[in-house]
Amino acid sequence: MSAARAERLQRSLSSLVRSGGPLDSFAWDALDVLGRAVPHDLGCLATTDPATGLVTRTFKVGLPDHLDSEVARFEYEVDDVNLFRDLVHRPCPVGVLDVDTGGRPERSARWRELLVPQFGQAHELRSVFRSGGAGWGLLAVFRPSGAAGFSPDEAALVGSVATLIGSGLRAALVASTASDAGSSTGPAVLVVGADDRLAQLTAAGERRLAELGGAPGSVLPLPLLSV
Template identity: 35%
Template sequence: MASPTERTRAQLDALSTTGLDTPTFVAASLEVLHRAVPFAAACFATTDPATRLVTSALKTGTMTTVTPEQDERWAFHEYVVEDVYDYLDLLDRPGGVTTTHRETAGDLVRCNRYENFFHPLWDVTDELRTAVTADGSMWAFLALFRDTGDRATTFNAAEMEFVSTVSTSLARGVRASLVTSLAGAAPVEEAGPGVIVVTDRGDVLSANAAAVRRIAELGGPELGRGALPMPVQSVVGAARRFAQGQLDWAPRVRMRTADGRWVVVSASPLTSFGQAAAPTFAVTVEDAGRADVLPLLVEAFGLTPREQDVVRLVLRGVSTAEIATTLHLSAYTVQDHLKVVFDKVGVRSRRELTARVFAEEYAPQLGQAVGASGFFA
């Protein structure tokens, strides 16, 4: 007989392939996870895989009472205030998971976020955080909280390990939801994402208004009057293999339109209801999202290509030594680039740079839909 943790892991694996929209998937996953790792509250924050900056936050328990002003305070503590750890540090931790108790060796007042935010507002006694990653990309981070009302007020090593082992399932579920959540959306303006629902054989069942232009841009016929363009059919074929468990990721491919622009085509299986329901897939065609926010910084501050490379890695929380290795530079050269970037952008540190990008490019868009690329749709 399977153990409770094994059943929880199997249920989360199954949820990750259902194509539920992001809020529904997260709510269902947290309900399942709670059975194996009890918690008083949770915050599931989706992130842009290109920069790892937060794009949305879904909360449960006492955290559902968080106000916009408190969200701003969280961002201040996360991005501006130096602390013993933050969510960008998670990938440096074994298993991508940690707790406040582990980071402070039990001396919780060493954590500024705990002392001045979590504990005074919600009586939090411990926080467990894990990076939600798949195939090398971070799609979210999960924070679980315990308070004085919990039987166990801290998270133990076994619970940390278990949460770490299910993070990939959570990431795959988020990634799939960003594709399929657009399928049932109302028709959007022509410039928006094109969404097409197709059968297992690639026949078009329905589409929104933008899909007609999107498919034409890829050299296809009028929707419903011929086969989808071959590259799109290939993505559907890959999604079919994903649904059958032959691929570990929902396909997402960049393609060029007839006029030379880049778009992203992605596909994911939809949940079918009823015994006779045939498999269906959501295909999304949208402008290639910014791989990062650097184009805006380039326009505003005149960063060179090498400075862009450095900033891209800084936003992902990569250390100076790792940046040097990745870009085949010396650590001294990286520091020189950083000094120039700081002068151009008007900041004094890596944290201030990250905070400025988040405040100007992400925070104003929080609450808007997130597209298949992980950036705002």
């Protein structure tokens, strides 16, 4: 890993953290900075609940919403390589599918059944963003078949800023929660049927659903599918 490259990335992200912007701005800007440092075709940065590891908000580049239920299934129901709940415990919380399968990504059910046939992507890098020993966010980025895979140097580069991004997400989430306090017009209640579709919701629930990227009558957004 180039020291100069790592220093540039650290400076850019440190500036974002110090700016103290709202969650949306920080997440999109961090994803943009990471995309220039580690180029990829598709990607997702998400916030997570530090107590459970469940996704609470997603910021996607090029990824479709209609596959969120499959994404959740492979993350929470299928035993696979480089699950986020495993990465959070690694000294360097970054995984490259090609590397961690010994050059045989087909060993991964996620690769065989989701990434290649549905996303059209053959290479995956994942990271968990920790702060205070807990995961506050995660990253998954992809490259298509025929492109160069993610290198150990790129994994080390992301790992070198994982705690910095985790601290930034934590601060942005706390600030956003404080600014939202008292703004609800009532309890945000959503009743979900066995088919994973909304049966009922309150007015505040509809507002919260919109904040998560969903709408009545549409597929549930990934944070709700994760739960």
